[in-house]
Amino acid sequence: MDEAIGFNQMSWxxxxxxxxxxxxxxxxxxxxxxxxxxxxxxxxxxAVQETDDEKANKLWQEANQILADDAAFAPIINDSSPYLMAPYVEGFIAPNQMWFDLRQVSINNEKLEEVR
Structure with a gap:
């Protein structure tokens, strides 16, 4: 990292x-x-060019180890997006990224009536 940068933060x-x-x-x-x-x-x-998934994954693991050995990044896990749902909402899966698939989300009307 350039000395003028000093510190960098990103979320991904x-x-x-x-x-x-x-x-x-x-x-x-x-x-x-x-x-x-x-x-x-x-x-x-x-790794990007490898067409065999198993070989590509091994290369990505090697690349990850290089980054770890260099201490290039300090991974910090911080789920700052908690989810709160009503008990009658069903089918929501919290994704590991912010790509929501709401096709399977539904309202259970029986449970909805219980809370009314």
Whole structure:
């Protein structure tokens, strides 16, 4: 990280391994801390291009280890989006990112009548 930056904070979910490339690859748009490591870039590039899921996952694990060894990021888990639902709302699944699928959400009318 450039000495003038000093500190950088960002919020993002880690539901895809591509997250590592988006925030860790040299010159990546979301690499706000300007982290740069040629070994990481090489492994991440190979992971992006790998068509075999098992091999790609192993490469992403290797890339993740490089970031951890470099202490490039300090992951902090903070669920600042708690959900409160009425007991008659059914089918809502709290996503690991802010992508809500409300197709399965419904109102259980029997439970609704109980609370009225």
């Amino acid at each position: 979910g880690f539901s895809t391994p591509y997250f590592l490339g988006m925030v860790g690859m040299t010159g990546a748009p979301a690499n706000a801390g300007q982290y740069s490591n040629a070994q990481f870039d090489d492994v991440a590039n190979r």
